[in-house]
Amino acid sequence: MKKLINDPEAFVEETLEGILAAHPGHLKRVPGTPRGLMRADGPVPGKVAIATGGGSGHIPVFLGYVGPGLCDGVSIGNVFSSPSVEAMVEVTKAIHGGAGVLYLYGNYSGDIMNFDMAAEICEMEGTRVATVRARDDVISAPVADKLRRRAVAGLFFAYKIAGARAEEMASLEEVVATAEKAVENTRSMGVALSPCTIPAVGKPTFTLGEDEMELGMGIHGEQGLERSKLMTADEVATIMTERVLADLPFGSGDEVSVLINGLGATPPEELYILYRRVHQILQERNIAVVKAFVGEYATSMEMAGASVSLLKLDDELKRCLLAPARSPFLLQG
Amino acid sequence: MKKLINDPEAFVEETLEGILAAHPGHLKRVPGTPRGLMRADGPVPGKVAIATGGGSGHIPVFLGYVGPGLCDGVSIGNVFSSPSVEAMVEVTKAIHGGAGVLYLYGNYSGDIMNFDMAAEICEMEGTRVATVRARDDVISAPVADKLRRRAVAGLFFAYKIAGARAEEMASLEEVVATAEKAVENTRSMGVALSPCTIPAVGKPTFTLGEDEMELGMGIHGEQGLERSKLMTADEVATIMTERVLADLPFGSGDEVSVLINGLGATPPEELYILYRRVHQILQERNIAVVKAFVGEYATSMEMAGASVSLLKLDDELKRCLLAPARSPFLLQG
Amino acid sequence: MAKTELTLADFAPLAAKLLADFQGANDEITALDQALGDGDLGVTCRLGLQAIVDLPDPPAEGLGDALLKAGMAFNQAGASTYGALVATGAMRAAKYAKDNGLVTWDLPAIAAAAEAAAEGIMQRGKAQPGDKTLLDALLPATEALKSAAAQGQTLAEGLRAAAEAAAAGAAATAPWQSKFGRAAWLQERTIGTPDGGATVVAIALRSVAEYVEQNT
Amino acid sequence: MAKTELTLADFAPLAAKLLADFQGANDEITALDQALGDGDLGVTCRLGLQAIVDLPDPPAEGLGDALLKAGMAFNQAGASTYGALVATGAMRAAKYAKDNGLVTWDLPAIAAAAEAAAEGIMQRGKAQPGDKTLLDALLPATEALKSAAAQGQTLAEGLRAAAEAAAAGAAATAPWQSKFGRAAWLQERTIGTPDGGATVVAIALRSVAEYVEQNT
Numbered sequence A, B: 001m002k003k004l005i006n007d008p009e010a011f012v013e014e015t016l017e018g019i020l021a022a023h024p025g026h027l028k029r030v031p032g033t034p035r036g037l038m039r040a041d042g043p044v045p046g047k048v049a050i051a052t053g054g055g056s057g058h059i060p061v062f063l064g065y066v067g068p069g070l071c072d073g074v075s076i077g078n079v080f081s082s083p084s085v086e087a088m089v090e091v092t093k094a095i096h097g098g099a100g101v102l103y104l105y106g107n108y109s110g111d112i113m114n115f116d117m118a119a120e121i122c123e124m125e126g127t128r129v130a131t132v133r134a135r136d137d138v139i140s141a142p143v144a145d146k147l148r149r150r151a152v153a154g155l156f157f158a159y160k161i162a163g164a165r166a167e168e169m170a171s172l173e174e175v176v177a178t179a180e181k182a183v184e185n186t187r188s189m190g191v192a193l194s195p196c197t198i199p200a201v202g203k204p205t206f207t208l209g210e211d212e213m214e215l216g217m218g219i220h221g222e223q224g225l226e227r228s229k230l231m232t233a234d235e236v237a238t239i240m241t242e243r244v245l246a247d248l249p250f251g252s253g254d255e256v257s258v259l260i261n262g263l264g265a266t267p268p269e270e271l272y273i274l275y276r277r278v279h280q281i282l283q284e285r286n287i288a289v290v291k292a293f294v295g296e297y298a299t300s301m302e303m304a305g306a307s308v309s310l311l312k313l314d315d316e317l318k319r320c321l322l323a324p325a326r327s328p329f330l331l332q333g
Numbered sequence C, D: 001m002a003k004t005e006l007t008l009a010d011f012a013p014l015a016a017k018l019l020a021d022f023q024g025a026n027d028e029i030t031a032l033d034q035a036l037g038d039g040d041l042g043v044t045c046r047l048g049l050q051a052i053v054d055l056p057d058p059p060a061e062g063l064g065d066a067l068l069k070a071g072m073a074f075n076q077a078g079a080s081t082y083g084a085l086v087a088t089g090a091m092r093a094a095k096y097a098k099d100n101g102l103v104t105w106d107l108p109a110i111a112a113a114a115e116a117a118a119e120g121i122m123q124r125g126k127a128q129p130g131d132k133t134l135l136d137a138l139l140p141a142t143e144a145l146k147s148a149a150a151q152g153q154t155l156a157e158g159l160r161a162a163a164e165a166a167a168a169g170a171a172a173t174a175p176w177q178s179k180f181g182r183a184a185w186l187q188e189r190t191i192g193t194p195d196g197g198a199t200v201v202a203i204a205l206r207s208v209a210e211y212v213e214q215n216t
């Protein structure tokens, strides 16, 4: 795969430099680490601060969701690797507004181990830290084992909801409860049509035949459910949507938000062709779409493919979903 | 190239169905044609209406720029082909708010011939129609022949500026003058790393070797300046920026807006690595960036590559650039 | 018996033959427009001809009127540079037929209508002979039709001569540099490949000539 | 003379040898983590070891303290599941050294420190032997170190036995199903490929054993 990059080992640093240069009104660096960013107007006194973080290579995940109505800060790892404990600790210190910090991130063991170490350090220093992990990918474990599932694009809903709840000046316990509810009510499934290449590795994480696709692919090129022949958009959308619907389950009369996420190389046209079918299925099942998001919300660099995420709404989740939010990648309200 | 589609001949219709289903609050169909969309709250009485249009396969160009502060309506062609005269006429009728209609689109002969025919028909029916065509690609003709240049991603600036000017309730002549100024002050250059495939054709428009790139590529896979060995992001950014700067020319003390546009498959990380270098060059030349846009603003389906566009600002252009705008693809202010 | 003119009865079978022939020529046309343009010309021809074949009712007011409707339908389904030029040419040919009260078209009428079409296309597109456009096939074909008509050749002979002139004209564009349309941006890089639009004219005329020969 | 212990003087050359060996093993490690994970494990090891080699000052308080700093540096530059587990293991080994006033490390000390490290890693990661993780190389290696120490073998012999036990342990994971980390999501599809993290342990121990042999 051809990339427009310089030194592969400088990939993350140069990306951050570019983002900071492009969006000075939105983001600033966290002091004491090259791998931390926070909202330009932070810390916000009295507000629960939300820290996220994870590996690079998924923009707008994670740093694209830092801003009012979203997260307060982010620590940034190497491509597909966890941020360092040091970066996490500095971010926590910088964004803390006195009301505690929520660590909100994807259920990946590298992130978990490092965030847990950071939490221990920060709590020793007197900062209240709580943790909520997104785990929306239905393919990654059976429903009985859902706490072990990995996060994919549905993490976006957790950011949007928790960020809005924190902006309401809710307490740490309240923000945790709302974030947990959002996580519990989100389900996703993805498909990949082509691999991606970690710049420092230089060769693709997996290979797919010219007429193959991988159902249930994760956002790091982890394999999924099964390899199959390339299907039509309608067939793929149907498989993903039915699997997602059955898992929660979603049912007649539910109100939902839908996210059709592009993994990187899949054009917007194709995402809308997928959405068309998802929307049809939801209409057939008498499930109402309150808001649809279609675009690149969690990428895997140049991977081709897409995922379907559904969030089941109640009054609180709906209010938080529709609340304003502002980042270089998401502007709402 | 693998695509997530159904029947290739239904590509455009199904994309439109998906977009309308996803964004009912933003867009609605124009009566009398399957290939016209307009802002959901249009027509706006007393406002100059802006109609655009062009071939499919470039989302968010064109239909992504329909909404308050942008265009009022769009006619949609087959992939990389002009919309029909019939669609253009219906869109013109539907969006006309009594203050005349500006046809604002890219300088492509298919679009020109068809929009010109539509304008003749609409004028016969008593609607005042004016035309402004974007032509920002510096590679497509020498500066002496700049009226023959094609449009690439810089068309975005024309939409943003003209849309804001029309929203100020300026007259048709005033909107035309401002739009022309935006076009005249915009310059772009692109690079492609991989081809794209028209769904109904089924094979790529061109081929590139594993270590090759095409400098000066257009957004339909038209060849550009020259084929060369793959370079680093810094080298590519430098070539494109210097060529663009020299063309207007842009100089010390200028204020500009920058657009780094991804053609489809190039990840956001790489676009920011490009922006980093562009920003450095502008700083070295004492050119101030008032606002930077980095992302997919004009795509060529799954083509890998990017372009750099610069818009030189004066007070009026700056005011229009920063004015609010609202579409499913662009939300500002 | 040798066919001497085209009538409204020829419209539907001729359209069907053109569509079939362009389905066969699709890859060749696509490749040419991919080389010098954006690759949609084959799709445009197929969609445009399909729309003509699908026209709801056999148009009633003669071949001229049918041609007008066909041109509009072509450019509605296959809107593009080419579609607009085809529609313009059809409109002018129809106008010639109307102004001259044509019901059936013999070789002199076809030659005159083709000349009217070419003039319209030149006005709409501003291109000149030698600019490496469809005109470089259409203009020699028109000349061939005129001189065949002047020499009293049969319809089949005239159309065959026109098809050959168009093919030769299209082939001759290869060493030239494109001056119009998308190809113009490629400047010197257009040298060496024949123009797609001119090739389309040659294919269309060959199809019409074959139709007349087969129905003679 | 046979080397009987590791001291602070060994830290820098050993780190350099590990980095060189992991550069050589990069493709093998990457391929394993691509098969069962996300493909970053080779990068993680290279960046982590480079950070150790780049540590500013030779740490002053003995090998235990050096190990602690190395673990932190590894997981700062190569933060990840693996990095966190390496850091945790290093922290526990350092704690063992501190609690026992170790300055230089002979084979029994190394065996005991390795056992402390393995315990820490099990606490942090919650995995058990047989779950197809790095433990399936580390635990047999620890056992080998302990029995070599009990039998009074030389440092070189003990480390060689540990490296071989780790390599055998890593190879033995191939037919198992992964139960932890990213690989667990692949469920049955992990069967047939050995665990990357276990392989890393084997490569590291081979490198240490070679270092001692070469410096004997």
Ligand SMILES: Nc1ncnc2c1ncn2[C@@H]1O[C@H](COP(=O)(O)OP(=O)(O)O)[C@@H](O)[C@H]1O
Residues within 6 Å of the ligand: B080, B081, B082, B109, B110, B111, C033, C037, C038, C039, C040, C041, C044, C080, C081, C082, C083, C085, C121, C124, C125, C126, C127, C132, C133, C134, C135, C180, C181, C182, C195, C196, C197, C198
């Ligand atoms: N101004 C013009 N006058 C006559 N023919 C033209 C002109 N511009 C382009 N053409 C013809 O149109 C052909 C391309 O048609 P088409 O593929 O529809 O163009 P596009 O895709 O650029 O809209 C060219 O091969 C050429 O023969």
Ligand SMILES: Nc1ncnc2c1ncn2[C@@H]1O[C@H](COP(=O)(O)OP(=O)(O)O)[C@@H](O)[C@H]1O
Residues within 6 Å of the ligand: A080, A081, A082, A109, A110, A111, D033, D037, D038, D039, D040, D041, D044, D080, D081, D082, D083, D085, D121, D124, D125, D126, D127, D132, D133, D134, D135, D180, D181, D182, D195, D196, D197, D198
């Ligand atoms: N809970 C765990 N306990 C022990 N080892 C683990 C655990 N989870 C993963 N591992 C080891 O870590 C290796 C993967 O490390 P790494 O590539 O850093 O993971 P990731 O990229 O998923 O963060 C696996 O091969 C396995 O040996």
Ligand SMILES: [Mg+2]
Residues within 6 Å of the ligand: A055, A080, A081, A082, A110, D038, D040, D080
């Ligand atoms: Mg990883």
Ligand SMILES: [Mg+2]
Residues within 6 Å of the ligand: B055, B080, B081, B082, B110, C038, C040, C080
């Ligand atoms: Mg075209």
Ligand SMILES: [Mg+2]
Residues within 6 Å of the ligand: C033, C037, C038, C039, C040, C041
């Ligand atoms: Mg074309």
Ligand SMILES: [Mg+2]
Residues within 6 Å of the ligand: D033, D037, D038, D039, D040, D041
């Ligand atoms: Mg890994």
